[in-house]
Amino acid sequence: MQHSENFDAVIVGAGFAGLYMLHRLRKLGFSARVLEAGSGVGGTWFWNRYPGARCDVESMEYSYQFSDSLQQEWEWSERYAGQPEILHYANHVADRFDLRRDIEFDTRVAAATFDEAAACWRIKTAEGAELTARYCIMATGCLSSANVPDLKGLDAFRGRWYHTGHWPHEGVDFSGLSVGVIGTGSSAIQSIPIMAEQAEQLYVFQRTPNYVVPARNAPLDHDIQQAIKADYAGLRQRAKQMRNGIQYPVNEASALEVTEDERRRQYEFRWARGGLSFLGSFADLLINKEANDTAGEFIRAKIRDVVSDPAAAATLSPQSIFGCKRLCIDTHYFETFNRPNVSLIDVNRAPVEGVARDGIMAGGKLYPVDAIVFATGFDAMTGTLRRIDIRGRGGRRLAEKWSEGPRTYLGLMVADFPNLFTITGPGSPSVLTNMLPSIEQHVEWIADCMLFSQERGRGCIEATPEAEDAWMVHVDEVASATLFPLANSWYVGANIPGKPRVFMPYIGGFPRYVETCNQIAAEGYTGFALT
Ligand code: N01
Numbered sequence: 001m002q003h004s005e006n007f008d009a010v011i012v013g014a015g016f017a018g019l020y021m022l023h024r025l026r027k028l029g030f031s032a033r034v035l036e037a038g039s040g041v042g043g044t045w046f047w048n049r050y051p052g053a054r055c056d057v058e059s060m061e062y063s064y065q066f067s068d069s070l071q072q073e074w075e076w077s078e079r080y081a082g083q084p085e086i087l088h089y090a091n092h093v094a095d096r097f098d099l100r101r102d103i104e105f106d107t108r109v110a111a112a113t114f115d116e117a118a119a120c121w122r123i124k125t126a127e128g129a130e131l132t133a134r135y136c137i138m139a140t141g142c143l144s145s146a147n148v149p150d151l152k153g154l155d156a157f158r159g160r161w162y163h164t165g166h167w168p169h170e171g172v173d174f175s176g177l178s179v180g181v182i183g184t185g186s187s188a189i190q191s192i193p194i195m196a197e198q199a200e201q202l203y204v205f206q207r208t209p210n211y212v213v214p215a216r217n218a219p220l221d222h223d224i225q226q227a228i229k230a231d232y233a234g235l236r237q238r239a240k241q242m243r244n245g246i247q248y249p250v251n252e253a254s255a256l257e258v259t260e261d262e263r264r265r266q267y268e269f270r271w272a273r274g275g276l277s278f279l280g281s282f283a284d285l286l287i288n289k290e291a292n293d294t295a296g297e298f299i300r301a302k303i304r305d306v307v308s309d310p311a312a313a314a315t316l317s318p319q320s321i322f323g324c325k326r327l328c329i330d331t332h333y334f335e336t337f338n339r340p341n342v343s344l345i346d347v348n349r350a351p352v353e354g355v356a357r358d359g360i361m362a363g364g365k366l367y368p369v370d371a372i373v374f375a376t377g378f379d380a381m382t383g384t385l386r387r388i389d390i391r392g393r394g395g396r397r398l399a400e401k402w403s404e405g406p407r408t409y410l411g412l413m414v415a416d417f418p419n420l421f422t423i424t425g426p427g428s429p430s431v432l433t434n435m436l437p438s439i440e441q442h443v444e445w446i447a448d449c450m451l452f453s454q455e456r457g458r459g460c461i462e463a464t465p466e467a468e469d470a471w472m473v474h475v476d477e478v479a480s481a482t483l484f485p486l487a488n489s490w491y492v493g494a495n496i497p498g499k500p501r502v503f504m505p506y507i508g509g510f511p512r513y514v515e516t517c518n519q520i521a522a523e524g525y526t527g528f529a530l531t
Contacts, residue, residue, distance in 0.1 A: 007134075009135040010034075010136050012112075013043060014043065016435070017043070017423040017442070019094060020066060020443045022099055022102055035125060047144070048164060049083055049167035050190070051191045052194045053164075059078065062086070068233075075225065078219055107127060109388055114418060119134070120132045138425070139423045147495060156356075161374065175200075176200050181205065182376055183377065186328045188375035192342075207347050211295075213278045213330070236437075240514070246434045248275075251266060266281050295323065312344050321486055324482075326490075345367070350363025377490055380431070380493070386399040392416040401416070403500070407468055408422065410463075410517060411428025412446065417462065426505065427506055449521065463528055467527025
């Protein structure tokens with residue numbers, strides 16, 4: 001890359017958000033350059049190559065809709081696409097729309113500084129290049145900064161260790177090895193059954209058990225796929241009416257107003273159907289604790305049915321609020337704990353003390369392992385943005401502004417940071433929705449906003465502090481009307497020691513959010529100032 005190149009926009013990240021942003025801006029005649037830390041496109045699907053990595057949103061919905069020919073021509077092979085297939089799709093999109101020529105790979109953005117005099121962003125890469133751009137668009141993803149616990153002794157460990165979010169591209173063969181997995185979130189729940197088949201011995205270190213429903217993954221029948229494609233617009237439209245942007249039947253009844261038989265029938269129906277539609281079993285599951293408990297107890301009974309050792313079943317049974325952490329979907333997760341080569345360690349009873357040369361120390365005991373897998377998640381939503389040295393007006397640092405938790409207007413812009421956009425930023429529905437439609441909605445809104453600003457003299461557009469304050473109050477209000485903030489989830493930063501406890505995504509629902517964004521744009525970008 002040449003030094004001091006100048007663009008209308010620099011886009012950080014070549015995942016699904018960055019790819020579409022580039023395509024959209026190009027079509028509107030903006031010059032844009034994407035900077036990507038990895039050596040290929042795909043973002044989360046480029047990095048998360050752990051065994052069993054798969055999307056929990058069905059393939060026909062976890063895909064772009066901006067191009068009808070793209071969605072008509074692409075054939076998905078399974079109900080839920082696996083990581084290799086999604087990465088293949090991202091590469092197909094990059095080639096089909098000739099995106100690579102404007103993407104700089106192996107380039108990590110270290111700093112972005114707003115130059116007030118020149119009204120542009122100066123973006124510095126870790127490799128020493130500098131670019132200037134009127135707009136800086138963060139397409140950095142919500143789950144892209146790995147959280148590796150600071151374990152004493154890890155440096156001296158004689159084996160190899162891995163994080164699920166930075167899995168070696170050549171894969172890992174655990175055959176004949178003793179392996180320790182730390183964490184039991186979505187990534188662990190997908191990878192543990194596969195690692196258990198390979199490894200000689202698998203130790204699973206669990207801090208918090210999770211609610212898990214079966215995925216019921218299966219090959220995607222060609223005729224079913226064709227039938228969906230015949231009315232793809234209809235499916236997309238129905239999905240957009242859903243709170244989380246994913247289409248499934250929602251039962252409007254209260255879990256407490258039906259008979260016990262009817263309640264069980266409804267849960268069994270969802271359990272057999274598989275996937276996230278379990279969340280649609282009853283209308284009050286996520287707002288009424290008593291209703292919520294009925295779903296929790298249904299899943300705990302399923303765990304007791306599957307796991308033959310009652311003590312292990314009890315340890316695997318979550319007591320937390322159902323659905324207020326990301327619901328996990330599995331293929332044979334609980335069954336795996338019936339295998340003779342799998343041991344479950346409850347770190348609440350036997351805290352992990354550190355890593356010794358030959359294994360993991362927990363509860364005063366050495367668990368001998370040849371490899372450690374950290375399935376310990378991410379510094380979600382804010383981690384990546386805070387790690388880049390972003391400075392706005394008056395040299396104000398974003399990390400400092402967000403020291404008590406993220407503050408944005410609509411999850412799209414931050415007051416004092418003109419012409420800086422965050423795709424699916426905190427304060428937007430993002431991780432509570434199907435990410436693909438949320439990304440598309442943001443990309444299109446941002447592109448329109450840039451056009452609006454340009455047509456009025458190519459100045460700066462920025463969120464006003466008042467609009468940001470009011471939006472933050474609203475984000476907090478809608479979250480407080482649900483049970484979500486009560487759960488110790490990464491939505492509130494509970495997984496990262498010292499992270500301020502703030503419910504970060506917007507939980508008012510995708511349709512309401514989209515309507516708000518559209519209305520604000522139609523009114524001439526209320527709450528934004530052209531400067
Ligand atoms: O991470 P997580 P993930 N000592 O944060 C534990 C998406 N995703 O990578 O719950 C011991 O969920 C931690 O314990 P606790 C999806 O949105 C989607 O699995 O904090 N344990 C937890 O058990 C998902 O929600 C898909 O008490 C420690 C685990 O590590 C998000 O990514 C697949 C620990 C981390 O779970 C993140 O999922 C995969 C410590 N020091 C991911 N620190 C699908 O689409 C953390 N833990 C299916």
